[in-house]
Amino acid sequence: GAGVSQSPRYKVAKRGQDVALRCDPISGHVSLFWYQQALGQGPEFLTYFQNEAQLDKSGLPSDRFFAERPEGSVSTLKIQRTQQEDSAVYLCASRPRGRLTQYFGPGTRLTVL
Amino acid sequence: GDSVTQMEGPVTLSEEAFLTINCTYTATGYPSLFWYVQYPGEGLQLLLKATKADDKGSNKGFEATYRKETTSFHLEKGSVQVSDSAVYFCALNFQGAQKLVFGQGTRLTINP
Numbered sequence: 119g120a121g122v123s124q125s126p127r128y129k130v131a132k133r134g135q136d137v138a139l140r141c142d143p144i145s146g147h148v149s150l151f152w153y154q155q156a157l158g159q160g161p162e163f164l165t166y167f168q169n170e171a172q173l174d175k176s177g178l179p180s181d182r183f184f185a186e187r188p189e190g191s192v193s194t195l196k197i198q199r200t201q202q203e204d205s206a207v208y209l210c211a212s213r214p215r216g217r218l219t220q221y222f223g224p225g226t227r228l229t230v231l
Numbered sequence: 232g233d234s235v236t237q238m239e240g241p242v243t244l245s246e247e248a249f250l251t252i253n254c255t256y257t258a259t260g261y262p263s264l265f266w267y268v269q270y271p272g273e274g275l276q277l278l279l280k281a282t283k284a285d286d287k288g289s290n291k292g293f294e295a296t297y298r299k300e301t302t303s304f305h306l307e308k309g310s311v312q313v314s315d316s317a318v319y320f321c322a323l324n325f326q327g328a329q330k331l332v333f334g335q336g337t338r339l340t341i342n343p
Contacts, residue, residue: 122274151330160235160320160333161275174329209275211331218263218282218324220331222275 120144122223124210130229131200139195139226143212150193151220152185153209161209167193200230233258237321237334244311245342252306252337254295254321262323264288264297264304265331269318278306278319313341 123142131137143150149168153161154177163177169190178185182201187193197204207227211220238253256262266278266288279288284299293308304321321334 149329153331158335160322160335161331162333163330166329177330211275218280219277221277222267224274 122210122212122221124208124223124226126226127224128227128229130231132231133201134199136196136198137200137228139197139208139228141193141195141210141212141223143191143193143210144214144221145191146214147212147221148190148215149213149220150187151211151213152193152195153211154179155207155209155225157206164195164208197228200228202230204228205230233262233323233325233328233332235321235323235332235334237319237337239335239337241338241340243340243342246313247310248341250306250308250311250315250339252319252321252339254304254306254334256302256304256321256323258302258323258325260325261299262325264295265322265324266293266295266304266306267320267322267333269320269336271317275320311339311341313343315339316341 125140152164155161166174167187182198184196207225209225210223213220234257263282265280267275268278279290281288281297287296318336322331
């Protein structure tokens, strides 16, 4: 079956631009996670949804970062007024109810010039 | 806070060599432990996991044992192949916290 998909795969933005990154989770997966992976580092947690409810946003680095999942399926991570330090790979993962394993998408590589 | 420390890479081995990638963790309580692998150009994939002390996770010839006394979850493989070249991430998770906490990753290159 289809895995987690993310779009775009690559995004180049000028400093100060707003960007929107999309995640399509595996159908039926209740939980959805966003992570940020800087070059040469492990992924770091940004935020977590259960269905449409954002239950944990403790990892969002600033109020420029905003995530939503209005219908409990597709999610969008929005970054306003991008800065160079936002350059990273943004990973989305989904997980079925009652299970431990998270399934990751291929990521979106964001480069801010 | 909770954290994961992996042996630094990169690690380069010859085909059929024995592999160990060390992973230790700091956490309150007893988390679940994971190894994820990232092949070139692909997303993170679960390699194996263990949910309680003394559990052994295994997959594709890789093994790791959850050692509570040493707070470790070292990854081992008896005979590596060129196709095992990838970046390996150790991670932990508390069910209550939901999120995964990752180590920094270890890049492994296997030469023929």
